[in-house]
Amino acid sequence: MSISASSWLVCSLLLVTLALGLAGAPLSEQLLDAVHRGPQLPSTFELLRFTADLDAPPGERFVPIWKAFLEKRGHGAFQATYKTWHTWEQLALPELFGNSSTQKATQAAWLEALRVAHHGAFAELTALSKTLQQSATTGGDNPEPLFEVPALASLISIYPLTLIATKNGTDTIPSACTSTLVRRADGSLLHGRSLDYEPRDPMAEGTVAIEFQRCGRLEYRCLYTLPYVTALQWFTCVRPGAFSLSVNARGQGIQTEHNTSFSELLRRVQVPGALLLGEVAELAMQASSFEGALAVLTTSRVVSSNYFILAGADKRGAIVTRFGNSSSADVWAIGDPSDDKIEDGQPSWMRVQTNVDHWVPFSSGAYATHRRQGAIDLLAHRGQQAMGEQALLDVYFTTHARAGSQNRTTPEDTGVILRPSTIATLVMDPTSKDLASATKSWHVWKTSPNILPPQPVLAPATAAVSSEAFGRAVPIVV
Numbered sequence: 001m002s003i004s005a006s007s008w009l010v011c012s013l014l015l016v017t018l019a020l021g022l023a024g025a026p027l028s029e030q031l032l033d034a035v036h037r038g039p040q041l042p043s044t045f046e047l048l049r050f051t052a053d054l055d056a057p058p059g060e061r062f063v064p065i066w067k068a069f070l071e072k073r074g075h076g077a078f079q080a081t082y083k084t085w086h087t088w089e090q091l092a093l094p095e096l097f098g099n100s101s102t103q104k105a106t107q108a109a110w111l112e113a114l115r116v117a118h119h120g121a122f123a124e125l126t127a128l129s130k131t132l133q134q135s136a137t138t139g140g141d142n143p144e145p146l147f148e149v150p151a152l153a154s155l156i157s158i159y160p161l162t163l164i165a166t167k168n169g170t171d172t173i174p175s176a177c178t179s180t181l182v183r184r185a186d187g188s189l190l191h192g193r194s195l196d197y198e199p200r201d202p203m204a205e206g207t208v209a210i211e212f213q214r215c216g217r218l219e220y221r222c223l224y225t226l227p228y229v230t231a232l233q234w235f236t237c238v239r240p241g242a243f244s245l246s247v248n249a250r251g252q253g254i255q256t257e258h259n260t261s262f263s264e265l266l267r268r269v270q271v272p273g274a275l276l277l278g279e280v281a282e283l284a285m286q287a288s289s290f291e292g293a294l295a296v297l298t299t300s301r302v303v304s305s306n307y308f309i310l311a312g313a314d315k316r317g318a319i320v321t322r323f324g325n326s327s328s329a330d331v332w333a334i335g336d337p338s339d340d341k342i343e344d345g346q347p348s349w350m351r352v353q354t355n356v357d358h359w360v361p362f363s364s365g366a367y368a369t370h371r372r373q374g375a376i377d378l379l380a381h382r383g384q385q386a387m388g389e390q391a392l393l394d395v396y397f398t399t400h401a402r403a404g405s406q407n408r409t410t411p412e413d414t415g416v417i418l419r420p421s422t423i424a425t426l427v428m429d430p431t432s433k434d435l436a437s438a439t440k441s442w443h444v445w446k447t448s449p450n451i452l453p454p455q456p457v458l459a460p461a462t463a464a465v466s467s468e469a470f471g472r473a474v475p476i477v478v
Contacts, residue, residue, distance in 0.1 A: 041397060041418075042447040047439060048072065048208040055214055058230070059123035063131060069208065069226060070135045075144075077206035078132055081227040082146040084199040085158045092162045096262055097154075107150035109266060110161070114153055117270040118279070121231035125152055128229060156232045159249065160276065160304040163257040163324065164265050176355060176368070176412075176421050177234070177248040178375060179309035181317040182392055183349040185385050187337045191244040191311040191428040192392045193236050195223065196421040200448055203227065204423045207444050212285075220285045221438060223424055228278070235281035236426070240438070243290040243312045244428040247281055250305040252367060253357045255323035257305060265303075274301045280322075281308070290316050290430075297322070298329040307353050313430040319353045332358050345376065349384045352376050367413050370405040374415030377402065389427050389441055396425045403454040418449045 050065040089097040096106040115122045132147040145151060154161060176196040181189055197203055206226040212219050222237035238244040250256070257265070268274060275283065280300045284293040290312025297308045297320045305324035311317045315337070321330040335341065335348020342348075344358045351358075352375045354368035362369045378395040379387075395417065402415025418425060426442040 041443075042445045042449050045204060045207075045444045045446045047442055047444055049211070049439070050208055051211045051213055053214075054212050054219060057123065058120035059127045062124065062226075063127055065208075065210065066128065066131045066226065069206070070131070073205060075132055075135045077202040078227050079136075079144060079146070080202035081199055081206065082152070082155045084202075085155045086146060086151070088162065089154065089158060092165045093262075096161075104150070106262070107154045109262075110157060111150050111153040113266050113269050114157075117272075117274070118231055118276065121229055121276065121279070122153075124229040124231070125149065125156060128152065156228050157276075159232065160257070160265070160269070160324075163251060163304055164260040164262065166259050176371070176419065177246070178371060178396070178417050179246045179248055179307070179319075179353045180375060180379070180392070180395075181309065181311050181319070181334050181351040182379065182387050183315075183317075183334060183337065183384065184387050187315050188313075188429075188431050189311040189315060189317045189334070190387070190389060190392050191238075191246065191309070191317075191430065192396055193223075193246045193309075193424075193426050193428065194396055194417055194422055195225075195234060195236055195424040195426075196419065197225075197234065197423060198421055200421050200423055204444055204446065207423055209439055209442065218435070222285075223426060223442060223444075225423070230282055231276045231278045233278040233281070235278060235285070236424075236428075237281070237285050238428040238430055238438075239285060239288075240430075240433045240435070241313050242288060242430060243293050243310060244430040245281060245284060245293065245311075246309045246428075247277060248307040248309065248353055249355055250307055250321065250324075250357075251355065253305075253360065255305070255328075257324045269303050271301065274303050276303050277306050280306075284308070284310075290314055294318060294320070294331075298331060307355075309351075309353050311428070311430050317351065319351050319358060321357060330357075345373075347380065347384075349387075350376070350379050352379070367411055370402060370408055370413045370415045371417065374398065374402040374405065375417060389429065392427050393425070393441060396427075399449055400452045400455045406454050412451070414451055416449075416451045418445075419451060420448050422449050 048069065050068065052061050052065060097103045126149055129147055129149045129152050133143065136144050136147060146155060178194040180192040183189055203225055208224055208226060209221065210224045211221050220237050220239040222235060224233065235245055235247045280297065280302055283300065284296040287293040287296060290310065293310055297310065302322045302324055306322050308320040310320065317334040319332045332351065334351045339348040345362060346352060352372050354372040356366050356368040356372065360366050360369065362373050375395060378398060382391050398417045405415040408414050422445060424444045
């Protein structure tokens with residue numbers, strides 16, 4: 001007996017509907033959630049896991065990890081990443097990287113600044129250079145100039161270097177991370193993270209999980225992109241039972257580094273006590289509590305503008321906005337469990353941070369406001385009472401453009417969270433000390449996600465959140 005295509009589709013939908021009904025949630029909500037997640041998630045890499053000894057010197061700490069990774073996957077992820085970054089340096093800063101002589105002078109000056117003022121970064125990148133060059137020549141390849149120390153120093157520093165470009169527009173490509181804090185019904189926090197950067201494919205291949213230990217004891221666990229060194233790393237880490245931390249790029253708004261001269265950047269990076277983005281995050285991860293980490297993130301002298309998103313096991317959470325050309329910080333805390341007010345367009349139980357300041361309204365049209373609003377809409381649709389690890393992951397698995405935002409393609413800000421630049425998606429629970437399941441919600445995407453057309457508009461499970469409900473127009477600076 002044969003079955004027509006239409007009959008097969010009807011039968012399939014009935015089976016899906018039955019399965020969803022047995023799952024216990026309202027059918028309409030589950031079907032709509034499935035629609036917004038998209039028909040199929042991209043394939044994932046095996047999450048390679050390593051251990052790093054914090055008691056080892058920076059120049060030795062990652063050598064066993066690099067060698068083990070290179071033996072398993074080769075050096076192609078590093079090579080492809082650096083080639084793309086090299087092209088971007090030339091395009092964004094032609095006065096510094098436009099020809100061979102200026103490029104060599106820039107690389108030498110930057111390397112010397114790191115050698116003088118950032119000893120750990122210098123030692124680590126020197127060791128990385130040596131390891132990569134050994135891998136390339138051992139494999140029979142020709143020597144790779146981009147693996148040499150001077151070139152490598154500027155390539156891993158592409159974020160602070162390109163921030164001084166003579167623009168202050170809304171295009172912060174290649175970074176498009178989305179971090180969220182959500183308060184569950186019991187008052188505890190979950191921390192969502194979408195790590196986005198380019199070139200996506202080789203960077204995803206080079207992304208691993210590392211447990212940082214001291215005296216054989218776990219201190220914290222990180223999603224770690226190996227083409228970086230620690231000082232320039234986009235930290236995504238959790239200290240079990242204490243707090244979790246993620247770092248987003250900030251390339252637009254007030255007090256950015258745009259139009260800063262290279263000589264001024266060299267001066268700033270060599271100021272005693274000035275820290276690069278990964279150095280700030282690493283120092284915060286060494287704290288034993290949310291309060292200690294928050295103090296580091298708000299008071300350290302920073303070289304570049306960034307957002308630091310922090311969730312505490314003690315039910316506190318905050319987004320810290322740092323301004324690279326000053327020592328000030330804006331701290332935006334998640335609301336108390338009893339608080340039900342709307343602030344800067346977000347209910348008190350959530351904090352969504354993309355790549356735009358939280359006080360910049362949706363109506364501004366600024367880059368990343370539509371991705372932020374898309375996340376707010378999806379979270380509000382589910383509601384605080386339903387919020388859990390899987391519900392938060394479902395928000396991050398969104399592949400459909402937000403209705404009304406689908407034409408914002410240059411730069412891409414269509415409201416999609418799982419997007420063509422997404423390297424990894426994960427949820428961190430700072431309260432959990434369960435080592436066995438600690439990375440079960442960590443997904444490193446092997447294939448590039450695709451943006452799909454808008455789907456039915458979501459109805460919020462809780463009170464509707466207006467995209468114009470902004471409580472203040474200027475930051476609180478501390």
